[in-house]
Amino acid sequence: MGQNDGDRRYRERMERKKAVVDRSIARATRQQGVLLVLTGNGKGKSSSAFGMVARALGHCMQVGVAQFIKGCPDTGEERFFSRQPGVFWHLLGEGFTWETQDRERDRAVARKGWGIAREMLGDPSLDMVVLDELTYPLGYGWLDLEDVLEDLRGRPPMQHVIVTGRGAPQGLCDAADTVTEMRDAKHAFRAGIGALPGIDY
């Protein structure tokens, strides 16, 4: 097979690929608010959500963020984004406690937090809402999935919602338009490297 043959085949392969890609682009004409779920045990769920917040702000969109579990008291994302115009940042998980094991109290804190999330889902001026670590209050049964789904369904039609957290319930994934499951192939923490600013928080 000569060089020219190889070039021709390459060109034909690329032409076929381009035709396939062009056809799918031509089909994807709808514009609507989407629900994204970023789940799984691998690293990258919250940081992916905050990457989309940066994109949205680049388009002068308004963004609401609710963090349901506060793992780290002082994250880089909160420091940076909460002082950007167009960002409304809510920490909802500060009242959760592992110490009292008081289910009713945790449930009340989660409900109060969902009240704030709900207001954001009812606010058409918000183009994007991030519900960071929402899967945990759902998983512990502090929030009812059906109530959450109902509020998600009732949101403004162009509003995007991003939910993060491990173990997303099936009902939430079924309702979502995009679901990404981060797979944990390797994590520095298991090799004894502690949480790093800029990487982990």
Ligand code: ATP
């Ligand atoms: P990130 O915020 O870095 O995108 P995440 O949202 O996917 O992480 P979480 O379950 O919310 O993951 O955990 C938050 C913290 O735990 C981060 O500091 C992250 O680096 C760390 N982490 C995430 N996945 C793992 C893992 N598989 N093993 C150890 N630590 C992890």
Ligand code: MG
């Ligand atoms: Mg996270």
